Amino acid sequence: MGTHFKAAASMAALLVSLSLSVPAAAQTTIFNTKDFHQDKALWTNPAYYRNNTPGQLAGMALNIVPYQGEGQVGAARLYGSQGSGTPDATNLASPYPFKTAMEQYQAWLKDAKRGTKHTKDTIPDWGGLWVIGGGRGGGEGRGPASDVVKYLKPKYQEYYVQELKASSEARSWSAASMCLPRGFFASLDASEFIVTPNQVWTLSTSFTENTIRWIYTDGSGHAPAQLQFPKWHGESVGFWNGDTLIVHTNQIRAWRGGPGGEFTDKLETVEKYHRVGDRIEGEITIYDPDVFVGPAFQRMNFTRSKDTKPENRPLYNTCTDTNGPSPNVYLDAKGFLNEHVPGEAGFNWNPSDPRPWGTWLTESDKRYKAYLAAGGKPPVQADQTPGNGQRQRPN
16 A cells, blocks of 8 residues: 555656656647637646736737837737736635625615715715726736636636737737727726716726716616616616715626626626725626626725826817727718728628627637748747746837
């Protein structure tokens, strides 16, 4: 018995030794895989991403045409380099015991004794401009991409890994580039809070759009079930518990964004906001049973801006300011405005596609493989030894 045990232990030690001696370049990673679809058993392994966080994977290949002239190149990480993620540092699991958003919202409403009824004299002052920062989630940004993948349902694991791989090769799709709304999670990046006794508005601006949320705290509740439908920012109602704002949002249109990369129209959320000095400390619990294995959780921190220069005030922006008019409208041979339609040669945007980024990524995968097969140059491959992978800035 003892001899067999020692032999088994010796064999196990030998196997571990051999696995550790295998050069990193010989191991299948997201950087050298021939087909990431075949790597399902590796998707939740930090080594598959060489311990890179989702943020570190993005833009690794900015040195390739046509991005080699971009200002980001000097600070980009070498493609395939070792990341600094700490396994299990990102924990997306909600700390609360609730199974649904409504259960959580109603429990907190009960704890608040149906909510604090503020007047214009008692309503909290959240004036000024605010800058979101500090990251979101339980350690989000510190853990490797595998930390996120393991909290997703199988289908959305595949979607997420596909996006990570494309992003590491500088093939990224954004709603803004298509002049489309950025969706619900972008609306959380508030820069202003307009607070009144019966309603709260949050405002924000980006290079391509301005966003606004209406949060009704007058006790009116959500629209009747027969009148509910998915909306870009959903429908938000809330209440005050002292000087803490609680918000429930449902009827959210499925789109990209959030900790899982995308979400379905089953998404519901519960948010909490509380001002502490020059900070607003926020959190959001995310319920999307199709995407996550359980309720997800993120923190949101806002810092009051000290910049009072008039020239730095928020501006009204539209996508056409940045990207020009809609590409599907053109002047035809008769001199009339006309519109391209899906399937037309040279025009592959389908406005009825519920996942245009997925369609784009799949087509991008095919074209990128064809490009490489025809002799195209892949991203510069880093040496496969541990290191920060930082590219030196050009002189």
